[in-house]
Amino acid sequence: MFYGALVWDPWLIVVQIVCLQCLYYLTLGLFLAILVGTRVSRMSLVYFFDYATVTISTVTGWCVIASFVLSALASAGYLLLLIERSKKCLDFSVTLYIVHLFICIGYGGWPSSITWWVVNGTGIGVMALLGEYLCMRRELQEIKIPTARYRSNV
Numbered sequence: 001m002f003y004g005a006l007v008w009d010p011w012l013i014v015v016q017i018v019c020l021q022c023l024y025y026l027t028l029g030l031f032l033a034i035l036v037g038t039r040v041s042r043m044s045l046v047y048f049f050d051y052a053t054v055t056i057s058t059v060t061g062w063c064v065i066a067s068f069v070l071s072a073l074a075s076a077g078y079l080l081l082l083i084e085r086s087k088k089c090l091d092f093s094v095t096l097y098i099v100h101l102f103i104c105i106g107y108g109g110w111p112s113s114i115t116w117w118v119v120n121g122t123g124i125g126v127m128a129l130l131g132e133y134l135c136m137r138r139e140l141q142e143i144k145i146p147t148a149r150y151r152s153n154v
Contacts, residue, residue: 031067051111072123079131
């Protein structure tokens with residue numbers, strides 16, 4: 001966790017993006033299984049990637065929304081573990097949601113639901129701001145320097 005000379009390592013950035021994306025979808029899957037899986041007869045990728053499931057008109061839709069928001073909260077913790085720098089949190093948060101947007105477009109077309117946009121915009125905000133806060137707290141911690149005690153022969 002030493003932040004000396006800044007070295008640009010594109011492979012590290014790609015690995016961090018892939019790990020963050022995987023952890024996000026694993027967490028989203030867990031929350032969807034807990035909140036939505038108990039309400040529907042069969043779970044599918046529709047709840048991950050189809051904008052029509054993110055709705056406020058049904059209880060299941062509210063459970064999907066809660067799953068997305070809870071995943072954003074958990075992903076802020078992943079930013080703390082994987083990224084460790086507060087100034088990079090916004091970049092990685094937006095990248096995660098842009099990749100999610102492209103996957104959603106490929107799966108079900110352009111998201112035309114305003115609810116989908118509000119939920120994902122809120123997710124970006126929650127993930128970025130909480131991630132920055134957590135990373136800043138870690139960056140501002142006092143650095144403990146071990147001291148050696150020497151005996152004087154005087």
